[in-house]
Amino acid sequence: MKESNQNIIVVPTKIKNRIKEICSSFKLSKLEEMVSSNQIKELPIFYSKSWFDFSVDVQQVFKDSNFVVIQGLSSDYEGSELIFATLTVGESLRTYRNGKVTKHFKMSPWTKELAHTTYAGEFHTDLNTETHPPEITAIQCLDPDPGSPHFGILYIASISNLLKSLKNSNSQKALHFLMEKNVTMLSERSSSSWSGRLIKEGKVRYHPETLRSAVKRFDISIPNLESIICKIEKFALSVSTPLDLHRGDIVLVSNTKALHRRGESSVIFKKFPTEFESRKIAILHANQEWKLI
DSSP states (O other): OOOOGGGEEEOOHHHHHHHHHHHHHSOHHHHHHHHHTTOGGGSGGGGSHHHHHHHHHHHHHHHHHSEEEEESOOSTTTTHHHHHHHTTTEEEEOOOGGGOOOEEEEOBTTOOOTTTBSSOOOOBOTTTTSSSOOSEEEEEEEEOOTTTTTSSOEEEEEHHHHHHHHHHTTOHHHHHHHHTOEEEEEOTTTOOEEEEESEETTEEOOOHHHHHHHHHHHTOOOTTHHHHHHHHHHHHHHTOEEEOOOTTOEEEEESSSEEEEEOOOOEEEEETTTEEEEOEEEEEEEEEEOOOO
16 A cells, blocks of 8 residues: 555645635625535635646646645635545535435444445445546545544545456456446446446446345346455555545545545444544545646
8 A cells, every 4th residue: 555645735824814714704605505506616815826736736747646635724614624625636526315415424333334334445436336436535624533533434445456467366256347348337226336347437436235235236247356356455555555534624525536445443432332523524426627827
């Protein structure tokens, strides 16, 4: 795994103070309304030279590594500042049911739901069964894992590095599965499905769970599926960058050129079994990557 210091951008004081001022004036729900109506871009901050310069710096790191870590913003506004950080590299933020832009997830020892469980996840891309998955996944740490830095680590693996590693090890079955085989993925939550090659024209969509769901629902036979998934997991981890996000830290990751996964999380009980401290994050998605450079 690689070090990630070169992927960190610290928010300039002028931008930090302006974002804080906006988030103090508007609730998250109001900012989400402004995103949905496209009024968010009318805010003066987006027309300043300091914002342009900041965005160029973020985009350069994102372009070079397929992810960037932004530090210096606050977690006091339940993910409001995540909206502004994402707009440095992304546009057309994804809107969900009831006009929500930002989703919140807290890890729990009492669930097996993938987004909330304390168990380690598998490398994947988000919303991979949609016709046009979002190009950027944005994550902000609202509450760090109480077991940090040994728990709650986020791992990011660039597809180009994964493919290079698989080729160097002569892992032909995994390479064929990712680049040549037509497969089907099914989302149990939305019942949406997609079929095609997992990597095409340099873009990836992938999730072991949606692959397994399609196999089960449509009675599809994929020989050695679990061994191939394990191979991909092993090599993705070997080329991945581990990120220990602190309170307020934001990571923007390409959802078409990289895979990401969550490491095992931990909890500290304040009052068993219902009150506990655990990792809490805010997530949103941008449909397109905004290119200034």
